[in-house]
Amino acid sequence: MAELFIFFEQIYRILFLLIPVLVSVAMIVWLDRRVWAFVQKRRGPNVVGPFGLFQTLADALKYIFKEIIIPASSNKFIFILAPIVTMTLALIAWAVIPFSETFVLADINVGILYLFAVSSLGVYGIIMGGWASNSKYPFLGAIRSAAQMVSYEVSIGVIIINVLLCVGSLNLSDIVLAQKDLWFVIPLFPMFIIFFISALAETNRPPFDLPEAEAELVAGYQTEYSGMMYAMFWLGEYANILLMCAMGSILFLGGWLSPIDLFPFNIIPAPIWLILKILFLFILFALIKAIVPRYRYDQLMKLGWKIFLPFSLIYVVLTASFLMYFDLLPGN
Amino acid sequence: MIAHAIVFYIFSLIAIVSAIMVTVSKNTVNSVFFLILDFISISCLFIMIGAEFLGMIMLIVYVGAVAVLFLFVVMMLNVAQQKNEWFNSSGRSSHIPVGLLVSIIIFFELIIVIGGWKYKPDLLDSIAIEINNDLTNTQSLGSVIYTDYIHLFQLSGMVLLVAMIGAIVLTFRQRSGVKRQSYFKQISRDRKDGIELVDVENNKGVKIDA
Known part of the structure; x- marks a missing residue:
């Protein structure tokens, strides 16, 4: 009986996390379009609901009622599986994100590795979708995106090592608590910049949206998708973007911690701080989408392998030597 | 505890079945997908027996990188047809004894x-090493690999490096006539490198040397 109770309690906790995440994904799509429009001196979606807030819901409703078209020559099982994989992977990663000292679904020892693993699995949704469509544009898009995501994962991994050197633990709550005195964005500022750019590439956001470059590949891996399946790809992508923002704010911006531990700031509940930091990073994402032109493919690869990877490796050596010399290494 | 055991055996079953399917399935891409499923269930098994670091590294390295490249190559090469030819040819294949x-x-x-x-x-x-139950997996692995077994660790690193260089040497080909972009050249170019003002005489034209 007690076990059953625990089981249902867990389910409630999962729903309590997932539903806000899904709603905020919908809101974030609206915010993205709004920011994009304001940069270009347009209004953006402003008709449905107050300030156009319900635009995404209206879009989702439209997608639900559209017909799902499955190409005759596609591999049907994998074709249907691909958006499900994207969506699922984008959502399960939220299990380890700590929203406050106590509010975290799964406080596991290897939290950051889990996040990294899930984000590196994200490429499968794209490859599966691109291959199963059995069509040229999706396939080219999938191949591009596989190469791109694998390349930028390497530098994200090295950046995570930088942060871990300063923390001494793989647990996300420990990572946040280690920033109590100083957010890692200050000592590791170059790493923060590289993480941010790699996150753009990892989530296929402009200026690195080559997998779906509309001028060359129609819509990349999503070309053959329609209706709800397209909407799932789309939601999964935005959930991934939010996740990357959350990862950035946990690794560098002190997670749920308030900027200063003084009166007006420390009465604001911890999750609000995390949400504000995620929003800050997301608005940067949206601004960059509006102001930076798309990279060429060889430039993208050059940036990942020849600039980011060596630089972050050098920074690992630098951080390690600094910590060693001043005897700041955690754990002793 | 019993639920733990049941879940463990479900994962092992998935691992074994998908390992068989890797070798059995006719379509090579499906084989790779089964391989990925196998990797994932094995990393779940690692996590269930308490080796969470190994499980996660398995996911990151094998599923996140190695299998992606596998899939990449298999999709590009269209091996499926070739493999079918192997099966259909009359058994004189030299791969089978090996x-x-x-x-x-x-x-x-x-x-x-x-x-x-x-x-x-x-x-x-x-076993030579004492197992300390207070430390997390990651800590104990690190304290063993980077101290007692540092030479073996570095040796395996060297082997990987050699393999990497070998792969690059094997696939490297010098291409002539490729236009390479040099950022330094582009940035350091100024007006007088690119533009020349010429007074053109009437009915004579200008000779431009390439």
Whole structure:
């Protein structure tokens, strides 16, 4: 009986996390379009609901009622599986994100590795979708995106090592608590910049949206998708973007911690701080989408392998030597 | 505890079935997908027996990188047709004896390992390293690999480096006539490198040397 109770309690906790995440994904799509429009001196979606807030819901409703078209020559099982994989992977990663000292679904020892693993699995949704469509544009898009995501994962991994050197633990709550005195964005500022750019590439956001470059590949891996399946790809992508923002704010911006531990700031509940930091990073994402032109493919690869990877490796050596010399290494 | 065991055996079942499907399925891309499923279920098994670091590294390295490249190559090369030709050709293939030999050797190795574990129960006690239960996996692995076994660790790193250089040497080809972009050249170019003002005489034209 007690076990059953625990089981249902867990389910409630999962729903309590997932539903806000899904709603905020919908809101974030609206915010993205709004920011994009304001940069270009347009209004953006402003008709449905107050300030156009319900635009995404209206879009989702439209997608639900559209017909799902499955190409005759596609591999049907994998074709249907691909958006499900994207969506699922984008959502399960939220299990380890700590929203406050106590509010975290799964406080596991290897939290950051889990996040990294899930984000590196994200490429499968794209490859599966691109291959199963059995069509040229999706396939080219999938191949591009596989190469791109694998390349930028390497530098994200090295950046995570930088942060871990300063923390001494793989647990996300420990990572946040280690920033109590100083957010890692200050000592590791170059790493923060590289993480941010790699996150753009990892989530296929402009200026690195080559997998779906509309001028060359129609819509990349999503070309053959329609209706709800397209909407799932789309939601999964935005959930991934939010996740990357959350990862950035946990690794560098002190997670749920308030900027200063003084009166007006420390009465604001911890999750609000995390949400504000995620929003800050997301608005940067949206601004960059509006102001930076798309990279060429060889430039993208050059940036990942020849600039980011060596630089972050050098920074690992630098951080390690600094910590060693001043005897700041955690754990002793 | 019983639920733990049930879940463990479900994962092992998935692992075994997908391992069989890797070799059995006709379509090579499906084989790779089953391989990925196998990797994932094995990393779940690692996590369930408490080796969470190994499980996560398995996911990151094998599923996140190695299998992606596998899939990449298999999709590009269209091996599916070729493989079918192998199966349909009349058994004179030279791959089968080699494959058999390798699998027999692996089989005997497995028998030796499992037999040793089964018939010499104190085998596990003869490990040189003490297992400290207070430390997390990651810490204990790190403290062993980077101290006691540092030379082996570096050696395996060197082997990987050699393999990497070998792969680059094998696939490298010098292409002529490729326009390479040099950022320094582009940025350091100024007006007088690119533009020349010429007074053109009437009815004569200008000669531009390339």
